[in-house]
Amino acid sequence: MNLRTVIRLIGVLLGFIGLSMSFPLFWSLYLDGPDAGALGTSMAVCIGFGGVLFAVGWGSSAPVLRRESLAIVGGGWLLAAFFGALPFYLSGAIPSFIDAYFESMSGFTTTGSTILLDIEAMPRGLLFWRSFTHWLGGMGIVVLFVAVLPYLRAGGKQLFQSEVPGPAQDTLKPRIQETASFLWKVYVGLSAVLTALLYLQGMSFYDALCHTFGTMATGGFSTQNASVGAYDSWTIDLTLIVFMILAATNFGLYFHVIRGRLNSLLRDPEWRFFVGLVGLCILLVSANLYHRNYDSVWGSLRYGSFQVVSIVTTTGFGTADFDVWPAFSVLILVSLMFVGGCAGSTGGGMKAIRFLILLKNAAHGVERVFRPHIVRTMKLGGEPVEDDLRDAIVVYFSLLMLLFLFSSLAMAAMGLDLLTAVTSVATTLNNIGPGLNAVGPIRNFAGIPDAGKLLLSICMLLGRLELFAVLVLFMPSFWQGR
Numbered sequence: 001m002n003l004r005t006v007i008r009l010i011g012v013l014l015g016f017i018g019l020s021m022s023f024p025l026f027w028s029l030y031l032d033g034p035d036a037g038a039l040g041t042s043m044a045v046c047i048g049f050g051g052v053l054f055a056v057g058w059g060s061s062a063p064v065l066r067r068e069s070l071a072i073v074g075g076g077w078l079l080a081a082f083f084g085a086l087p088f089y090l091s092g093a094i095p096s097f098i099d100a101y102f103e104s105m106s107g108f109t110t111t112g113s114t115i116l117l118d119i120e121a122m123p124r125g126l127l128f129w130r131s132f133t134h135w136l137g138g139m140g141i142v143v144l145f146v147a148v149l150p151y152l153r154a155g156g157k158q159l160f161q162s163e164v165p166g167p168a169q170d171t172l173k174p175r176i177q178e179t180a181s182f183l184w185k186v187y188v189g190l191s192a193v194l195t196a197l198l199y200l201q202g203m204s205f206y207d208a209l210c211h212t213f214g215t216m217a218t219g220g221f222s223t224q225n226a227s228v229g230a231y232d233s234w235t236i237d238l239t240l241i242v243f244m245i246l247a248a249t250n251f252g253l254y255f256h257v258i259r260g261r262l263n264s265l266l267r268d269p270e271w272r273f274f275v276g277l278v279g280l281c282i283l284l285v286s287a288n289l290y291h292r293n294y295d296s297v298w299g300s301l302r303y304g305s306f307q308v309v310s311i312v313t314t315t316g317f318g319t320a321d322f323d324v325w326p327a328f329s330v331l332i333l334v335s336l337m338f339v340g341g342c343a344g345s346t347g348g349g350m351k352a353i354r355f356l357i358l359l360k361n362a363a364h365g366v367e368r369v370f371r372p373h374i375v376r377t378m379k380l381g382g383e384p385v386e387d388d389l390r391d392a393i394v395v396y397f398s399l400l401m402l403l404f405l406f407s408s409l410a411m412a413a414m415g416l417d418l419l420t421a422v423t424s425v426a427t428t429l430n431n432i433g434p435g436l437n438a439v440g441p442i443r444n445f446a447g448i449p450d451a452g453k454l455l456l457s458i459c460m461l462l463g464r465l466e467l468f469a470v471l472v473l474f475m476p477s478f479w480q481g482r
């Protein structure tokens with residue numbers, strides 16, 4: 001492990017985070033907000049500390065290998081959330097630094113859980129920073145880091161593979177910098193289109209930007225206490241449904257679509273499974289809500305489809321209080337929390353591809369019970385699934401369930417009721433946002449004990465970086481030797 005290389009690149013990353021604070025600072029100055037001083041101070045501290053780290057690591061020319069990349073990604077996200085919390089804390093808008101750190105981590109990891117009691121009372125500059133952390137974390141601050149720093153060369157590939165969520169991240173172009181740059185161009189392009197559409201449908205430019213950040217990052221932070229439900233517009237609901245699905249789609253598929261292969265989406269087994277699952281759950285939930293919570297088919301379909309898409313894509317926007325829905329619908333939503341979006345998307349959760357392979361693996365296991373001598377190669381989309389990938393997915397699922405169990409037990413030990421303890425972990429570990437009961441869609445995480453907020457902050461990071469990039473940091477052998 002070359003610590004000087006790690007320190008140097010984390011310093012550059014923090015410098016970038018500091019420069020990013022210039023955007024909310026602009027809004028604060030433009031709207032004459034009271035948070036300009038806190039944003040300016042935070043920006044200076046972040047850039048200054050990043051500069052110190054860069055100076056400490058100056059002169060190190062060691063390559064960025066797998067250990068260094070994992071340390072940069074894991075350590076970089078922890079420090080990004082720490083410094084990202086400074087504007088909230090220094091302004092006094094969030095007096096507790098633990099609460100500010102929770103809010104910042106929720107933003108960067110695109111979780112969307114909040115401790116804010118009155119979102120609309122927050123200064124506009126801070127609200128913009130809150131949403132902007134979503135957008136930076138959505139495609140990944142480290143992926144952007146790779147895209148704008150070509151001198152990383154081979155190290156860029158290691159960083160890219162450590163950061164992009166999913167069991168496989170095949171590069172689309174020969175150079176990893178070109179791949180990262182392409183993904184960000186698609187991300188920015190879709191963001192621009194969505195901002196324009198929301199503005200044309202009645203949102204202010206400021207609100208359109210903030211909700212675009214939350215949608216494209218599948219994060220869910222809103223500028224309204226009632227989230228998207230505050231606008232009470234079916235056209236806005238429909239627009240966000242479409243773009244939430246686009247954001248939860250593997251961005252690598254857009255490379256083929258842009259090159260004229262329009263059937264790439266329909267031929268992709270993960271995307272077909274994901275869209276099919278979404279469609280099925282919309283029908284089940286909407287049918288369950290009809291005559292129970294809504295008197296019309298249109299109302300059931302409108303609110304049912306929005307919440308299904310919002311949860312499965314791990315966005316977490318709300319147009320209804322699904323905490324009071326029938327148990328059948330609520331259980332479907334809780335189950336979808338663990339599925340998540342597609343690999344290589346901004347969505348969280350376990351990822352549809354892992355879920356699909358687990359189902360196929362289970363079917364093969366059942367078949368071997370009555371055909372013990374059969375040798376069958378698992379295929380996905382006509383391509384064989386390697387045993388190493390299957391084993392890695394089983395390990396990932398096992399670790400996820402163990403972390404979910406022990407974290408839920410820890411939350412329950414802090415005095416939380418069963419539903420709150422279990423769903424607070426499920427929603428943060430899968431980067432969704434709202435849970436049930438005390439952390440339901442019309443409530444927040446303010447009442448969670450400080451120890452619980454710190455634990456849930458770690459759950460957010462574990463979910464965003466898919467466990468391994470964080471867990472290895474706690475292994476002494478990781479820091480020893482090469």
